[in-house]
Amino acid sequence: MENKIINLGIFGFGVVGQGLYEVLNRTKGINARIKKICIKDPNKSRPIDSSYFTTDKNEILEDPTIDVVVELINDTEAAFEIVSKALRNGKAVVSASKRMIAENLPALYQLQAENKVPFLYEASSCASIPIIRNLEEYYDNDLLNAVEGICNGSTNYILTKIFEENLSFATALQQAQDLGFAETDPTLDIEGYDPKFKIVILLLHAFGTFVKPEEVFNFGIHHLNDFDIQFAKQRNCTIKLIAQCRRQNGNVFAYVLPHLIKEHNLLYDVYNEYNGILLESAFTDKQFFVGKGAGGTATGSAVLSDISALLYNYRYEYKKIKQNNQPSFTNDVKLKVYLRYKTPDQVDLAEFFNISEKYESTEWRYVVGTINLQKLREAGWLKNKDVNILVLE
Ligand code: HSE
Numbered sequence: 295m296e297n298k299i300i301n302l303g304i305f306g307f308g309v310v311g312q313g314l315y316e317v318l319n320r321t322k323g324i325n326a327r328i329k330k331i332c333i334k335d336p337n338k339s340r341p342i343d344s345s346y347f348t349t350d351k352n353e354i355l356e357d358p359t360i361d362v363v364v365e366l367i368n369d370t371e372a373a374f375e376i377v378s379k380a381l382r383n384g385k386a387v388v389s390a391s392k393r394m395i396a397e398n399l400p401a402l403y404q405l406q407a408e409n410k411v412p413f414l415y416e417a418s419s420c421a422s423i424p425i426i427r428n429l430e431e432y433y434d435n436d437l438l439n440a441v442e443g444i445c446n447g448s449t450n451y452i453l454t455k456i457f458e459e460n461l462s463f464a465t466a467l468q469q470a471q472d473l474g475f476a477e478t479d480p481t482l483d484i485e486g487y488d489p490k491f492k493i494v495i496l497l498l499h500a501f502g503t504f505v506k507p508e509e510v511f512n513f514g515i516h517h518l519n520d521f522d523i524q525f526a527k528q529r530n531c532t533i534k535l536i537a538q539c540r541r542q543n544g545n546v547f548a549y550v551l552p553h554l555i556k557e558h559n560l561l562y563d564v565y566n567e568y569n570g571i572l573l574e575s576a577f578t579d580k581q582f583f584v585g586k587g588a589g590g591t592a593t594g595s596a597v598l599s600d601i602s603a604l605l606y607n608y609r610y611e612y613k614k615i616k617q618n619n620q621p622s623f624t625n626d627v628k629l630k631v632y633l634r635y636k637t638p639d640q641v642d643l644a645e646f647f648n649i650s651e652k653y654e655s656t657e658w659r660y661v662v663g664t665i666n667l668q669k670l671r672e673a674g675w676l677k678n679k680d681v682n683i684l685v686l687e
Pocket of ligand 1: 418421445446447448449475476477483488587588589
């Protein structure tokens with residue numbers, strides 16, 4: 295595609311679509327122009343000329359002059375249909391739909407191979423942080439041990455506002471929604487589903503293992519209360535929602551859970567909608583990536599970077615899948631946690647071993663102990679709003 299102008303067909307004109315429009319307009323050096331934008335609701339007022347818009351997806355998918363389809367819609371099923379059809383029609387595709395990608399990675403991998411067209415999705419994982427391309431290009435060996443960090447901007451924004459400005463959860467969430475960081479359904483953010491989709495994608499590029507999102511345990515910040523916040527502050531810690539995938543004894547495990555983070559941890563200073571990713575590899579110890587993880591232009595810039603990469607025929611090679619020595623996925627790992635609850639009948643302490651701390655007051659109780667991740671996945675008692683859990687470092 296060198297030296298030619300790329301014609302883009304875009305699906306969706308929400309926060310990210312508009313962010314892309316803005317970064318594209320303000321970036322002079324890129325040979326790409328928007329030909330059509332497919333939207334759902336033709337009656338919604340739009341900030342740009344109506345001639346850009348269509349409600350007929352085939353005006354993009356069947357237009358031979360459109361080289362690249364950019365998929366930025368909310369509806370997971372429709373997004374998968376659009377991406378599959380575009381790839382089958384020989385078009386390169388760029389997408390930011392983390393849920394759709396995480397739920398369909400094997401099929402999307404297959405479609406790229408069968409149709410010999412690139413599918414890029416850097417914006418799906420940590421918005422502005424170029425983490426997928428780094429995992430693909432730089433860490434193409436088996437020395438990588440872990441990918442760990444903050445990959446949800448909304449929850450990091452909420453936690454920052456709670457810890458730094460004493461805002462209430464509800465006010466901070468409302469702000470994250472107003473700023474365009476949160477998902478249309480914000481429970482995906484606050485219950486940790488969104489970062490789970492992202493870690494599933496990163497796990498494939500880090501280790502070459504396909505994992506279904508439902509195999510990965512996620513627990514968010516929806517049960518956090520003032521008692522937990524005080525617990526963290528008394529220990530000079532903050533709380534961050536951490537997603538991680540890590541090798542262990544030849545296997546790899548992954549989860550999303552809130553962690554107590556000490557001041558010396560690089561993730562401690564990742565604030566607001568920023569994301570931070572720590573990579574651990576054999577000879578380099580830790581490497582740290584940080585950048586905005588949500589918002590229109592931050593995400594739009596990652597989409598633009600993918601479009602620009604297509605100009606030099608970039609595609610993911612998925613080298614680690616091809617190396618054929620992928621670790622198997624496991625949930626058999628021990629975690630040291632703080633478990634807060636109200637009454638003993640609300641939890642099952644028999645699941646815990648090495649309980650090192652016990653606290654009781656008239657209002658709240660907690661224990662610090664070790665539990666297997668598989669037990670947490672099965673623990674119905676974590677659904678109780680009086681029960682919260684934090685992983686300790
Ligand atoms: N809702 C997501 C977040 C948007 O807050 O990180 C970016 O993926």
